[in-house]
Amino acid sequence: xxxxxxxxxxxxxxxxxxxxxxxxxxxxxxxxxxxxxxxxxxxxxxxxxxxxxxxxxxxxxxxxxxxxxxxxxxxxxxxxxxxxxxxxxxxxxxxxxxxxxxxxxxxxxxxxxxxxxxxxxxxxxxxxxxxxxxxxxxxxxxxxxxxxxxxxxxxxxxxxxxxxxxxxxxxxxxxxxxxxxxxxxxxxxxxxxxxxxxxxxxxxxxxxxxxxxxxxxxxxxxxxxxxxxxxxxxxxxxxxxxxxxxxxxxxxxxxxxxxxxxxxxxxxxxxxxxxxxxxxxxxxxxxxxxxxxxxxxxxxxxxxxxxxxxxxxxxxxxxxxxxxxxxxxxxxxxxxxxxxxxxxxxxxxxxxxxxxxxxxxxxxxxxxxxxxxxxxxxxxxxxxxxxxxxx
Numbered sequence: 001x002x003x004x005x006x007x008x009x010x011x012x013x014x015x016x017x018x019x020x021x022x023x024x025x026x027x028x029x030x031x032x033x034x035x036x037x038x039x040x041x042x043x044x045x046x047x048x049x050x051x052x053x054x055x056x057x058x059x060x061x062x063x064x065x066x067x068x069x070x071x072x073x074x075x076x077x078x079x080x081x082x083x084x085x086x087x088x089x090x091x092x093x094x095x096x097x098x099x100x101x102x103x104x105x106x107x108x109x110x111x112x113x114x115x116x117x118x119x120x121x122x123x124x125x126x127x128x129x130x131x132x133x134x135x136x137x138x139x140x141x142x143x144x145x146x147x148x149x150x151x152x153x154x155x156x157x158x159x160x161x162x163x164x165x166x167x168x169x170x171x172x173x174x175x176x177x178x179x180x181x182x183x184x185x186x187x188x189x190x191x192x193x194x195x196x197x198x199x200x201x202x203x204x205x206x207x208x209x210x211x212x213x214x215x216x217x218x219x220x221x222x223x224x225x226x227x228x229x230x231x232x233x234x235x236x237x238x239x240x241x242x243x244x245x246x247x248x249x250x251x252x253x254x255x256x257x258x259x260x261x262x263x264x265x266x267x268x269x270x271x272x273x274x275x276x277x278x279x280x281x282x283x284x285x286x287x288x289x290x291x292x293x294x295x296x297x298x299x300x301x302x303x304x305x306x307x308x309x310x311x312x313x314x315x316x317x318x319x320x321x322x323x324x325x326x327x328x329x330x331x332x333x334x335x336x337x338x339x340x341x342x343x344x345x346x347x348x349x350x351x352x353x354x355x356x357x358x359x360x361x362x363x364x365x366x367x368x369x370x371x372x373x374x375x376x377x378x379x380x381x382x383x384x385x386x387x388x389x390x391x
Contacts, residue, residue, distance in 0.1 A: 003062065003176060004245045011057025012238070023054045025235045047223050051231040055238045056206070059196065062175040062241065063188050063208045067215035069222045070206050070234060074171065074191025075100055076227035077205030081167050081187055082137070083221040084214070087113025090134040094121045094151060095349055096144035099338035101169070105139075107340075121151040122281060128159055140185075141169045142178075142288075146297045146333040146357040147350055148272040150281035153288065157184025165214070171195070171324070176248040177291040181210055187218075194324030195294070198240040198247055204229045247326065247362060251294025254368060255360040259296050261369055267380055269354070272297040295323060297333075297357045300376065304353035308332060310379045311356055316363055316371045323359035328368055331357050 001009065012023050026049055033039040042048055052070050060068035071077040078101060085091070093105065095118040105116050117130045121140060138160070142151040153168060160166055167187040168180035174195045180188050190196055192204040207218050222228060229237070252275070259273035271278075274285035275292030285292055300306050310330075312319050317330040321337060331337055334346055334353050341351070360368065 001061075006061045007058065007244055008242050010061035011054045023051055023235065023238065025231045026050045027231055045231070046226045046228055049228075049231050049234070051238075052229060052234040055229075055234040055241075058238055058241060059175075059190070059192070059206050060208050062244070063170075063181055064175075064179055065181055065188070065208045065210040067210070067212070067219075068206055068208045069215070069218045070192070070204060070229050070237075071222065072205070072227045072229050072233075073203050074189065074193060074205035075104060076225075077189050077191075077207045078104060078169075079227070080218050080221040080225070081189060081207050082109055082114070083225075084165065084217055085114055085136055088115075088134060089136040090115045090117065090132050091137045091139055092121075092127060092130045092135055093118050093139045094141045094144055094149070095119055096147045096149050096351075097139075097141045098145045098169070099333070099340045101139075101141075102338075103340040120149075121156065122149055124152070124155055124159070127156060131159065136164055138164065138166045139169070140166065140180075141172070142180075143172045143274055143285075143293060143295065145172065145295075146272075146338065146355065148172075148274055148279070148295065148297060150274055150284050150288065152284055153180055153183035153185055160184070172295050173289055173293055174244060174248055176245050177252070177293055178289045181208075183288065186211055186214060192237045192241075193322060195248065195251070196241050196244060196324075197237045198244065198325060199236075200322065200325035200327065202229075202233050202236040202240070204233055204237050248291065248294070250362040251360055252291045254362065254365045255294045255296055255358075256292060257365050258358065258360055258368060258372065261372065262296075262298050265376065267301045267376055269299045269301045294360045295357070296360065297355055299352065299354040300356070300379065302354075302380070306379045306382070307354045307356050309382055310375050313378060314371050314375045316361075316368055317358065323357075325359070326362050328361035328363060329359040331359075333357050 029045050031042040056068035119126045119130045140151045166185040168185045170188045171191045188208045256275045262268045263271045273296040311332045317328045320329045
């Protein structure tokens with residue numbers, strides 16, 4: 001089966017009890033057993049639930065894998081992957097990453113004896129230099145959040161020892177545009193809240209692998225910790241994933257048009273989008289991805305106050321956390337999604353108070369362009385009367 005067919009059919013056979021074409025919401029916590037230890041593969045819904053199982057099979061198929069484990073959030077999926085490690089183990093991490101991931105690593109998992117080195121993974125020599133004898137995991141975001149950096153997964157895989165694991169957060173690209181397992185990664189993680197769910201109405205996560213041993217360990221953590229999605233959340237996520245291909249094509253088309261529009265403007269200082277030839281990893285994006293995605297970041301020229309005014313002054317771009325829904329969103333990473341990273345560290349990584357991140361939706365692109373055009377014009381006039389920001 002090809003991608004769009006798998007999204008609609010993988011793991012979603014007609015219900016054997018009723019013939020229902022759509023997987024039912026099995027809203028049950030427990031299952032009646034015929035005798036002690038004898039049942040139909042389901043005993044307790046923290047361990048396994050038919051609706052969740054269908055979602056896991058669907059999403060694993062989209063990544064070209066055999067195994068998927070669904071979680072109540074993307075952070076729960078991330079925590080389960082890090083649960084593969086033990087005290088004293090070392091992780092090499094992309095230095096541009098989601099603020100919530102940084103918070104988990106720096107403020108929670110370090111207390112349990114894990115060690116983390118943050119490195120610019122666009123520089124393979126820097127990655128090589130960061131590897132220690134105790135290195136057990138490489139944690140990659142590509143494209144990264146919020147600066148849209150790309151990591152060469154295949155090149156990094158060439159550095160991996162057999163006792164090391166490469167985990168890729170594929171949330172921005174989605175399995176439609178990027179297949180990390182085929183490039184040498186062992187685990188793929190998604191916040192399914194984002195593009196996979198696609199409608200900003202459900203929170204979830206998934207960890208996917210083709211390795212049976214890794215899957216068994218992740219599944220053990222899933223059951224032991226219990227951070228699982230309820231059946232209705234699983235059903236909503238599964239429904240959203242069915243249209244992933246259609247939506248991603250439109251997200252990417254709109255984002256490309258907006259990136260080109262912003263790049264051409266003299267009152268925009270910088271645009272971060274892998275679909276622009278000016279992006280430093282544009283050629284890697286062309287090799288590694290089949291499309292450039294719906295996320296972009298930019299810095300309007302002028303003081304930081306202009307960026308803040310623009311963030312709250314648009315009509316069709318809602319000022320909100322999250323991303324990947326059908327509606328367009330704008331956020332100010334330094335004060336929103338990446339606020340948990342210390343200010344000095346944010347600045348060092350390039351996340352300035354001028355930076356804005358767009359999740360480009362699937363509205364008519366001309367309306368989105370008109371909105372940005374009007375917002376940039378209005379904030380340019382306002383910034384003329386505002387003293388320069390000290391940032």
